[in-house]
Amino acid sequence: MPELPPLSQDEIRRYARHLSVPGVGEEGQRKLKASSVLMIGTGGLGCPAALYLAAAGVGRIGLIDPDKVDRSNLQRQILHGESWVGKPKLESAAARLREVNPHVELELHSTRFTPENAMDLVSRYDIVLDGCDNFPTRFLSNDACFFLKKPCVYGSIFRFDGQVTVFAPHLGGPCYRCMLPSLPAPGSAPSCEEAGVLGVLPGVIGSLQAMETIKLMLGIGEPPLGKLLCYDGLHTTFRSLRLRRDPACRLCGDSPTIHSVMNSETNASASCSVPGSDVPAISVEDLAARIDAGEDLYILDVRQPEEEAEGMIPGTVLIPLPELPERVAEIPADRQVFVHCRSGGRSARAVKFLQEAGIPNAVNVAGGINAWNALER
Missing domain, CATH: 3.40.50.720 (NAD(P)-binding Rossmann-like Domain)
Known part of the structure; x- marks a missing residue:
């Protein structure tokens, strides 16, 4: 075991309350320093x-x-x-x-x-x-x-x-x-x-x-x-x-199948989706350009009503995500639907639901209202 580093006089004064604690003391403080x-x-x-x-x-x-x-x-x-x-x-x-x-x-x-x-x-x-x-x-x-x-x-x-x-x-x-x-x-x-x-x-x-x-x-x-x-x-x-060790654990179990930090879980995106399976998306910059060009867009906000204070994209229709299954008939199936939330997580789930519900042209607004608010317009 390597020798523990010494404490300076300033460190001895600084850690005085540690030095008097059983189980810490000067040796323990030197362990922390090391x-x-x-x-x-x-x-x-x-x-x-x-x-x-x-x-x-x-x-x-x-x-x-x-x-x-x-x-x-x-x-x-x-x-x-x-x-x-x-x-x-x-x-x-x-x-x-x-x-x-x-x-x-x-x-x-x-x-x-x-x-x-x-x-x-x-x-x-x-x-x-x-x-x-x-x-x-x-x-x-x-x-x-x-x-x-x-x-x-x-x-x-x-x-x-x-x-x-x-x-x-x-x-x-x-x-x-x-x-x-x-x-x-x-x-x-x-x-x-x-x-x-x-x-x-x-x-x-x-x-x-x-x-x-x-x-x-x-x-x-x-x-x-x-x-x-x-x-x-x-x-x-x-x-x-x-918490018990799982004998069937793919990493630390009896017959492990994970042998590297490169695997499907560690390579997934922060939203838990595996790269390549993400829903179609549009950047807030491209969405803003289409709005500025005067296009008639259907923009769906799946946040809760109390979140509107954080900002709104012009012309947005608000249908909170929990209400979407009951109100899906309100959404046009023959148009492109741009879906946003606060940061992109809930809207990605909404896009997947809409695609499965027969609205194939649903698109996620990447970054949501947070990214929209950060735009310099």
Whole structure:
């Protein structure tokens, strides 16, 4: 085992409350300094987790995030502030984390976490903290961690509820695929953008992820291997569900059939559709050009009525997605139908339904009203 790095006098003062904790002490603090974590995303979960890991003195923190700060992030993504809107999240996160603890080494990866780079990125760190918001990336982080024998600290949030566990088959627990063997059907699980999330919830779940990460680094306590911790914010309850290793798991089971991070789940789009199976789509730029040209278009909005405040495309007909089966007769079958929602997920489901219902010329408006509002017109 390599020699642990020493603590400077400033670090000894900074971590004084750690040094007096049984199970941590000076040796534990030096373990934290010698440890590294790769954080996938600096969003709702990644922000609080990164703050606490930096403050705790984790020596090296890798951050993956290609996105820019949007004003809608500020309700829950506490690393970022108003002055950073429109700027890279990584720069915002790094500035705040360096202010929290200048002793921490930050490595910034302004890229998407993909099957092409996952193995290389994960191999550089001791632990992965998964703060992503889509199923394909969760499968990817799980698979890369399995092949490289790294713990994956998992968290997820939805409205008022959250979940935390550690996937680490090499430590005796199940993997993510034991809990979720395959991708959910496209659109069957709404994103946080569609369903909403109470801003404080990711603070609870992200902090729990940071706790489990620190425990793993220190080698103390019992990580939740084979245990899914579920938090119900509305009723202020925690409960644990038993997760068992699945002998038939395609990744960590007795007869695995997945031997690479390149597979159908990890290569799917964020909406859970496999590349090549996406519905027909039109960009907001092309749609705007056709509207400006005076074309008589049938544009269908499948959002809820209360979402109209976010913006409207001129001439839109509103039929919320849940009402579509009952009102499909209102939609012309002999015209091209341009369908949009907030970001493109619900409208993609609507397009598939319309095609199956005998309206072959239904087209998804890529990016939805979010992309429309971002147009410079």
